[in-house]
Amino acid sequence: MSKSCILKHFGSYAELEPCHEDLLCSLEKSPRKINAETVLCHEGDIAEAFYTVLSGWLFSYRNMEDGTRQVLDIFVPGDVIGLREFAFTHRLTSVAALTEAEVCEFPKSRMAEIFSNSVLLSSLFFAIGAREQAVLLERLVNLGRRSATQKLAHLTLELLSRLERTNTFSQNEFRMPLPQHVLADALGLSTVHVSRTFTELKEEGLMFRDNNHIQIPNIKRLKDFAGFSPYYLNESVPLDSRN
Amino acid sequence: MSKSCILKHFGSYAELEPCHEDLLCSLEKSPRKINAETVLCHEGDIAEAFYTVLSGWLFSYRNMEDGTRQVLDIFVPGDVIGLREFAFTHRLTSVAALTEAEVCEFPKSRMAEIFSNSVLLSSLFFAIGAREQAVLLERLVNLGRRSATQKLAHLTLELLSRLERTNTFSQNEFRMPLPQHVLADALGLSTVHVSRTFTELKEEGLMFRDNNHIQIPNIKRLKDFAGFSPYYLNESVPLDSRN
DNA sequence: AACATTCAATAACATAGGTTTTTGCAATAA
DNA sequence: TTATTGCAAAAACCTATGTTATTGAATGTT
Numbered sequence: 001m002s003k004s005c006i007l008k009h010f011g012s013y014a015e016l017e018p019c020h021e022d023l024l025c026s027l028e029k030s031p032r033k034i035n036a037e038t039v040l041c042h043e044g045d046i047a048e049a050f051y052t053v054l055s056g057w058l059f060s061y062r063n064m065e066d067g068t069r070q071v072l073d074i075f076v077p078g079d080v081i082g083l084r085e086f087a088f089t090h091r092l093t094s095v096a097a098l099t100e101a102e103v104c105e106f107p108k109s110r111m112a113e114i115f116s117n118s119v120l121l122s123s124l125f126f127a128i129g130a131r132e133q134a135v136l137l138e139r140l141v142n143l144g145r146r147s148a149t150q151k152l153a154h155l156t157l158e159l160l161s162r163l164e165r166t167n168t169f170s171q172n173e174f175r176m177p178l179p180q181h182v183l184a185d186a187l188g189l190s191t192v193h194v195s196r197t198f199t200e201l202k203e204e205g206l207m208f209r210d211n212n213h214i215q216i217p218n219i220k221r222l223k224d225f226a227g228f229s230p231y232y233l234n235e236s237v238p239l240d241s242r243n
Numbered sequence: 244m245s246k247s248c249i250l251k252h253f254g255s256y257a258e259l260e261p262c263h264e265d266l267l268c269s270l271e272k273s274p275r276k277i278n279a280e281t282v283l284c285h286e287g288d289i290a291e292a293f294y295t296v297l298s299g300w301l302f303s304y305r306n307m308e309d310g311t312r313q314v315l316d317i318f319v320p321g322d323v324i325g326l327r328e329f330a331f332t333h334r335l336t337s338v339a340a341l342t343e344a345e346v347c348e349f350p351k352s353r354m355a356e357i358f359s360n361s362v363l364l365s366s367l368f369f370a371i372g373a374r375e376q377a378v379l380l381e382r383l384v385n386l387g388r389r390s391a392t393q394k395l396a397h398l399t400l401e402l403l404s405r406l407e408r409t410n411t412f413s414q415n416e417f418r419m420p421l422p423q424h425v426l427a428d429a430l431g432l433s434t435v436h437v438s439r440t441f442t443e444l445k446e447e448g449l450m451f452r453d454n455n456h457i458q459i460p461n462i463k464r465l466k467d468f469a470g471f472s473p474y475y476l477n478e479s480v481p482l483d484s485r486n
Numbered sequence: 487a488a489c490a491t492t493c494a495a496t497a498a499c500a501t502a503g504g505t506t507t508t509t510g511c512a513a514t515a516a
Numbered sequence: 517t518t519a520t521t522g523c524a525a526a527a528a529c530c531t532a533t534g535t536t537a538t539t540g541a542a543t544g545t546t
Contacts, residue, residue, distance in 0.1 A: 062384055065470055070384045084380070087373035089480055092380060115358070115365040122358040122365055129372045130330035136379040137315055137327070137335060141305055143386040144313045144431030148503070180524065188387030190504050195524055197503095211512095211523095227308055236330055391533070423494065433534050438495055454493095454542095 004028055006052045008166050009078030013124060014239040020121055023114065028052055031102045040081075040095040040103065047085040049105045053077050056101020057177050060093040061185065071186035074098075074159065074178070078166055083129055086111060099177050123239050134232040143188050146227065148197045151187045153207060153226035156214060161233045173215045247271055249295045251409050252321030253367060257482040263364055266357065271295055274345045283324075283338040283346065290328040292348045296320050299344025300420050303336040304428065314429035317341075317402065317421070321409050326372055329354060342420050366482050377475045386431050389470065391440045394430045396450060396469035399457060404476045416458045 004025055010016065016024070031054050034040060040051070043062060053075050060073040060081070072093055075081055085091055086108060114121045135158070142154050160174055180198075184191045201207040206222050208215040216222050223229070247268055253259065259267070274297050277283060283294070286305060296318050303316040303324070315336055318324055328334055329351060357364045378401070385397050403417055423441075427434045444450040449465050451458040459465050466472075 064384070064388055068388050070387045072380055072383055084373040084376040087370035087479055088377070088475075089478060090474070092377055092475060111369070112362060112366065115362045115369075119355060119358045123355065126354070126358075126369060126372065127330035129369065129376070130327040133327040133372070133376055133379060134331070134335055136376060136383065140315055140379065140382060140386065141307070141313045143383065144428075145307055145311050179522095185387075191524085192505075192526090193503055195526085199525070231333070232331075232335060235332060237332055422492090434494085435496090435535075436533055438493095439533090442495075 005077045027106045028104045047091045051081040051103040054102035057098040069185045157228040248320045270349045271347045290334045294324040294346040297345035300341040312428045400471040
């Protein structure tokens with residue numbers, strides 16, 4: 001849990017000057033701890049704040065009328081939760097924690113402040129929103145036109161790739177604290193089929209999972225298999241740091 | 244084709260003053276006509292401009308390695324094409340016209356101008372991006388957790404709802420110029436199954452289609468059936484018009 | 487007219503993934 | 517130790533949707 005995870009995250013998109021850093025840091029005041037399995041907010045609640053994720057994993061989801069559920073976002077440290085609700089009075093999804101986590105609440109109204117004080121930070125937030133769209137887009141492709149094995153491999157690679165933006169680790173293994181029923185709800189599959197799919201990936205030697213621990217013996221092979229190209233996560237327009 | 248479609252569209256989100264209108268109108272200089280079936284830009288191209296849609300329908304898509312295709316956005320008059328590529332140097336998807344259409348190109352660099360000149364317009368563009376996210380989110384739910392009939396009904400209702408924001412018409416019928424293979428690629432289905440699904444909806448009396456013309460005898464019944472709630476399209480935060 | 491092309495409907499058959507159920511294995515509680 | 521609970525694996529069976537083909541209607545082309 002480094003001092004400012006959001007700084008590290010935002011800083012990976014643009015050169016930040018002290019004035020920007022101060023403004024960003026002020027969005028991480030008074031962190032709040034939440035336990036695993038705890039619901040942070042509910043679909044339909046009044047949405048008056050965003051959250052930055054300091055540590056831990058969270059996810060957003062929608063409960064369907066037929067008792068089914070769709071998982072929509074997975075949040076890791078450095079992410080901002082709820083940006084899209086800037087345009088809405090009520091929450092579009094519920095959000096819950098997957099692990100113990102720390103989040104910092106900051107009110108929507110602070111966005112106006114950002115828009116009026118800094119062109120760079122305005123651009124930066126706009127760019128973050130654009131990247132969120134790119135992630136959703138890729139998930140749409142995943143759900144629409146890939147097989148269960150590809151879906152699972154692709155989502156795993158997406159998460160690994162996003163973690164690599166701010167962390168470095170052994171490249172071919174990492175912890176992914178998503179139980180199979182959450183993966184199922186994220187990929188539009190049944191839990192049983194997620195299990196089958198893991199054993200299939202294991203039998204193919206593409207990917208191994210043991211108790212949330214993922215191992216990928218040959219990343220390139222898995223990427224080819226899943227049709228994963230990371231440019232939608234890692235390529236970005238350099239933003240100018242004046243003002 | 245009214246004089247400024249984008250004004251009408253943006254104006255439905257916030258009270259615009261003359262200075263904002265001037266700025267927005269300047270994004271609709273020199274419209275360019277494109278024919279149906281024409282490709283406007285290709286995935287991987289350098290992305291240096293957005294487009295506003297003056298008239299006609301377009302769609303964005305991704306061609307997959309296995310010859311398959313995923314349709315990602317459907318654009319109608321008033322929409323902005325390519326906003327999400329603000330954060331990328333290359334296009335994430337290809338875009339093509341469904342009907343004869345008119346679009347206006349404006350360079351990405353104009354966004355900086357907007358960010359530095361008007362807090363209201365900054366907020367507005369941010370809000371448009373947020374709404375685009377909400378649409379993608381709902382599509383994710385659609386692909387992940389709904390049956391083929393619900394998917395088709397839901398997408399139809401989404402489009403009707405979006406058109407109603409700036410147009411008014413007979414409420415239960417409209418023109419939806421999407422051939423079945425485009426619907427299939429948007430919903431992750433086969434063309435054959437889209438056809439089956441239309442006849443099923445017809446047999447249930449929920450929805451009729453003849454040559455791109457859609458009729459919905461009982462909107463409420465169809466919305467209930469599809470699990471469609473329009474708040475993600477029509478509810479919005481009022482934006483302040485100072486500056 | 488004759489022909490080609492596109493789009494949609496239909497049928498017959500194949501399969502990926504869903505459902506239900508049983509089992510095993512940890513981790514925690516009693 | 518013995519229950520209890522929560523995941524995950526596996527098996528058997530079911531169904532929604534995919535695939536391949538055929539046909540017809542509408543439209544465009546020569």
